[in-house]
Amino acid sequence: xxxxxxxxxxxxxxxxxxxxxxxxxxxxxxxxxxxxxxxxxxxxxxxxxxxxxxxxxxxxxxxxxxxxxxxxxxxxxxxxxxxxxxxxxxxxxxxxxxxxxxxxxxxxxxxxxxxxxxxxxxxxxxxxxxxxxxxxxxxxxxxxxxxxxxxxxxxxxxxxxxxxxxxxxxxxxxxxxxxxxxxxxxxxxxxxxxxxxxxxxxxxxxxxxxxxxxxxxxxxxxxxxxxxxxxxxxxxxxxxxxxxxxxxxxxxxxxxxxxxxxxxxxxxxxxxxxxxxxxxxxxxxxxxxxxxxxxxxxxxxxxxxxxxxxxxxxxxxxxxxxxxxxxx
Ligand SMILES: [Fe+2]
Numbered sequence: 001x002x003x004x005x006x007x008x009x010x011x012x013x014x015x016x017x018x019x020x021x022x023x024x025x026x027x028x029x030x031x032x033x034x035x036x037x038x039x040x041x042x043x044x045x046x047x048x049x050x051x052x053x054x055x056x057x058x059x060x061x062x063x064x065x066x067x068x069x070x071x072x073x074x075x076x077x078x079x080x081x082x083x084x085x086x087x088x089x090x091x092x093x094x095x096x097x098x099x100x101x102x103x104x105x106x107x108x109x110x111x112x113x114x115x116x117x118x119x120x121x122x123x124x125x126x127x128x129x130x131x132x133x134x135x136x137x138x139x140x141x142x143x144x145x146x147x148x149x150x151x152x153x154x155x156x157x158x159x160x161x162x163x164x165x166x167x168x169x170x171x172x173x174x175x176x177x178x179x180x181x182x183x184x185x186x187x188x189x190x191x192x193x194x195x196x197x198x199x200x201x202x203x204x205x206x207x208x209x210x211x212x213x214x215x216x217x218x219x220x221x222x223x224x225x226x227x228x229x230x231x232x233x234x235x236x237x238x239x240x241x242x243x244x245x246x247x248x249x250x251x252x253x254x255x256x257x258x259x260x261x262x263x264x265x266x267x268x269x270x271x272x273x274x275x276x277x278x279x280x281x282x283x284x285x286x287x288x289x290x291x292x293x294x295x296x297x298x299x300x301x302x303x304x305x306x307x308x309x310x311x312x313x314x315x316x317x318x319x320x321x322x323x324x325x326x327x328x
Contacts, residue, residue, distance in 0.1 A: 013053055043152040071110075100116065125222060146228075150226075155218050156218045158215040178192050231258075245294060
């Protein structure tokens with residue numbers, strides 16, 4: 001089963017103006033707007049869809065406190081989509097829409113759809129090389145300083161579920177996902193959508209209230225500079241930190257989470273572990289969310305002076321480009 005990744009996630013909204021500001025500040029590109037809808041996309045063209053919460057086009061709410069509605073997984077091939085739809089239809093309602101998207105509910109009640117991805121042509125941006133001891137790959141170049149994040153992809157989605165064992169079984173046996181790691185006692189399970197993939201693309205946590213609910217959606221950015229720069233910029237727009245920045249012990253990623261007014265939270269992350277068929281799943285005894293983190297974001301002292309790093313970086317890059325274009 002070859003998945004391309006998350007095609008879309010959808011939310012309801014009681015305040016489309018706020019939704020537009022939130023996702024624009026997050027660094028998404030607005031690619032569509034209707035009377036009661038907004039469409040945003042990330043660098044790899046997967047989408048965040050927002051509709052007025054009264055819209056009949058939305059899936060129902062999973063939880064009264066959250067406007068999350070559904071997520072869509074993209075497949076490479078039509079025949080895989082048809083095989084999955086045929087299997088799922090044996091024990092649940094499966095509906096195919098006019099665009100060929102197949103809709104159903106997973107065993108936890110979460111609304112999911114499958115489609116053949118239209119994003120196969122999209123290539124990721126080239127990052128700037130890192131300098132390591134004995135390996136200086138970035139020469140006569142500064143590392144970028146980001147005035148705002150531009151997330152490349154939605155790398156993982158995380159839910160509370162009533163029973164992680166049942167949910168794990170559904171995604172592995174019915175949708176072809178792979179096990180990466182678990183917390184003992186059914187506290188949580190990390191899954192990925194391919195043998196060779198990021199450490200987790202779907203993380204399922206035992207629900208404290210027995211109900212399914214979105215926990216967070218994670219947006220991958222290029223490097224730690226973009227996690228920090230993007231997080232600072234988003235924070236400076238007035239959006240509240242949930243937790244971070246910090247570093248996860250599982251997946252090794254840097255992160256920064258923010259509260260999402262549509263429910264759950266929203267995460268910038270970078271540099272996740274990438275695992276293959278050689279990976280051996282672990283049973284972690286301690287549910288340790290972070291190796292370290294700042295609990296409330298980075299507090300900045302407002303001394304009325306502009307922070308110099310961004311201006312300096314822009315100036316250096318401008319000179320570099322200028323010199324490059326002058327060189328015959
Ligand atoms: Fe995450």
